[in-house]
Amino acid sequence: MATTPLFLLLLTAVFLSAEITAQPAAPAPGPAGPINITAILEKGGQFVTLIRLLNTTQIGNQINIQINSSSEGMTVLAPTDNAFQNLKPGTLNKLSPEDQVKLILYHVSPKFYTLEDLLSVSNPVSTQASGRDAGGVYGLNFTGQGNQVNVSTGIVETRLSTSLRQERPLAVYVVDMVLLPEEMFGERKISPVAPPPKSKSPDVSDDSDSSKKTASPSQSEKSGSGEMNTGLGFGLGLVVLCLKFLF
Numbered sequence: 051m052a053t054t055p056l057f058l059l060l061l062t063a064v065f066l067s068a069e070i071t072a073q074p075a076a077p078a079p080g081p082a083g084p085i086n087i088t089a090i091l092e093k094g095g096q097f098v099t100l101i102r103l104l105n106t107t108q109i110g111n112q113i114n115i116q117i118n119s120s121s122e123g124m125t126v127l128a129p130t131d132n133a134f135q136n137l138k139p140g141t142l143n144k145l146s147p148e149d150q151v152k153l154i155l156y157h158v159s160p161k162f163y164t165l166e167d168l169l170s171v172s173n174p175v176s177t178q179a180s181g182r183d184a185g186g187v188y189g190l191n192f193t194g195q196g197n198q199v200n201v202s203t204g205i206v207e208t209r210l211s212t213s214l215r216q217e218r219p220l221a222v223y224v225v226d227m228v229l230l231p232e233e234m235f236g237e238r239k240i241s242p243v244a245p246p247p248k249s250k251s252p253d254v255s256d257d258s259d260s261s262k263k264t265a266s267p268s269q270s271e272k273s274g275s276g277e278m279n280t281g282l283g284f285g286l287g288l289v290v291l292c293l294k295f296l297f
Contacts, residue, residue, distance in 0.1 A: 085220050087113045091128060094214045094224070099134040100154075107151045113158065123162025123219030127190075127201065127210070129228045137228055149234060155179040156188055156203075156231050162218050165210070168192040168199045179231065188231050201225065204232035 088110050091097040104110035117124050134142075145153065155178035163171065174189025191202045199210045208227040215222040 084118045085114065087117070087126060087220070087222070090214055090220075090222055094128075094222075096130045096132070097128055099131050100128055103150065103154050107147075107154055109151065109154050109158070116160070117220050120160075120219065122160060123221070125159040125161060125163045125221045125223070127157045127159075127223055127225045127229060128214065129157065129225050133226055133228050145234075152179045152188070152234065153228075153231070156190075157225075157229055159190070162221055164216060164221065165197065165199050165213070165223075168210075169194055188233055190229070199223075201229065203229050205230045205235055 088101055088104060091101050091104075101110075104113075113124060113126070142150065142153075158178040159175055160178055163175075168175075169192070171192055173191040173193075174187060175192060177188050177190060179188040191204075192199060193202070194200045194209075200207055201210060206227050206229060208225050208229075210223040211226055212224045213222070214224060
């Protein structure tokens with residue numbers, strides 16, 4: 051009789067083990083969805099202006115397509131909303147649609163870079179804007195040491211503050227300033243051109259002309275002096291005639 055409870059316990063354990071084994075295994079996690087740059091920026095917050103520009107210029111879609119199809123990956127430098135607000139008023143509005151596209155593409159490199167890569171990269175680093183303008187390089191220069199990486203355009207220089215993503219094939223780094231390419235915003239050297247000749251104002255007389263006029267007698271002066279000489283000659287003739295009669 052003492053073995054009966056033990057037998058029941060063993061039988062119960064067998065049934066429980068069979069029930070656990072019969073339960074279906076949990077499904078394996080599905081493959082990760084395609085990378086979306088807009089979703090990454092929305093999750094990070096403070097990128098409303100950049101997201102708007104990515105949508106209006108269609109660059110956001112281009113980045114998503116290239117990220118999910120290129121073996122090189124991409125690196126995006128994302129200016130914050132404060133960075134855009136610190137621009138001189140009207141900076142974006144003064145740009146043509148084509149220049150707005152180039153400005154946004156200037157913040158995208160067609161290659162995946164970690165922070166360590168950027169510390170030893172060969173400058174200038176090409177951007178997506180590099181091939182759109184034959185007259186300029188549109189490259190970025192990276193410097194720094196330790197965990198700090200700075201980026202310079204030739205006009206502005208700022209630090210890569212934080213990382214929103216640093217996993218291949220996409221790296222997204224936050225910058226506190228809008229990267230203004232020197233090719234678009236720098237002082238362009240213009241060859242000097244001789245100034246056009248000054249047009250003569252009708253109210254202002256030229257000094258050389260006035261001196262010439264002063265040097266040469268006017269027509270009225272010439273006629274007056276001629277009349278004076280004629281009168282003197284006639285008077286002398288009368289004096290000589292009177293002297294003949296007297297003597």
